[in-house]
Amino acid sequence: MRSRTLPIGLAACLTSTVLHAELSGDDYLGGGTIQDATERARVQAVIDAERQREAERAETLARERAQEEARREAERAAEAARRPQGEVLTETYCGACHAPEMLQSARHTGLGWTLTIARMRWLNGARIPPEDAGRIRAHLARTQPADPARAIVEYGLAGLSALLPVAWALRRWSRRSSATDRSPREPDT
Ligand code: HEC
Known part of the structure; x- marks a missing residue:
C-alpha cells in the first residue's frame, strides 16, 4: 500500500508544480506586458x-x-x-486724506469752502494745484452749500474778523487822540 502511494503523491506534486509554473510563467508575463x-x-x-x-x-x-x-x-x-470734473478732482485730491462720506457730509458757504481748502493746502499739507483748487471749491460750494444758520455763522465770523483790525485801529486812534487831548492838562511832575 505504502509503496504505491508514494509515486502517486510525487506525481501529483510534480503535476501541480508544472501547472503552477505554466500559469505564472514568462509567457503569461510577456503577454501581459504587451497588453500593458x-x-x-x-x-x-x-x-x-x-x-x-x-x-x-x-x-x-x-x-x-x-x-x-x-x-x-x-x-x-x-x-x-x-462725472463732473470737480467731483473727480475732489475725490482725487481730498480723497487722499478723507473718506468720501466725511467729505460729502461737510457743508460750507463759498467762503467757508475757500477757507477750508486754503487751510488744507497751507496748514495740512494738501498738494493741490491752484487751478484745481478753484474747481474743487466751485464744485463743493455748488453741491454742498451751507444751511442758512451755518451761513450766518460763517459770514458773521468772517465779518467780525474783518472788523477786528478796523476796531483795533480805531481804538489806537482814539487812545492817541485822547492822550494828545489830555497832555496839556497833565500836571508836570
Ligand atoms: C494732506 C491731508 C489732507 C488733504 C489732502 C485734505 N485734507 Fe481736509 N483735513 C486734513 C486734516 C489733518 C484735518 C483736520 C484738521 C483741520 O480741520 O484743519 C482736515 C479737516 C477737514 C475738514 C473738517 C473741518 C472743516 O472745516 O469742516 C473738511 C471739511 C476737510 N478737511 C475738507 C477737505 C477738502 C475739501 C479737501 C480737498 C480740497 C481736503 N480736506 C484735503 C487733512 C487733509
Missing part, C-alpha cells in the same frame, strides 16, 4: 487629450478675464468722463 503597453499608450493619449483641453480651457478663461477687465476699465473711464 497598448493600454498605457491609450491611457497616455487620453491624458494628453485631457491636458490639451485643460490648457485650452485655461487660455479661454484668461482671454475672457482680460476682455472683462478691459470692459470694466472702459466703463470706469466712461463713468469718470460723465
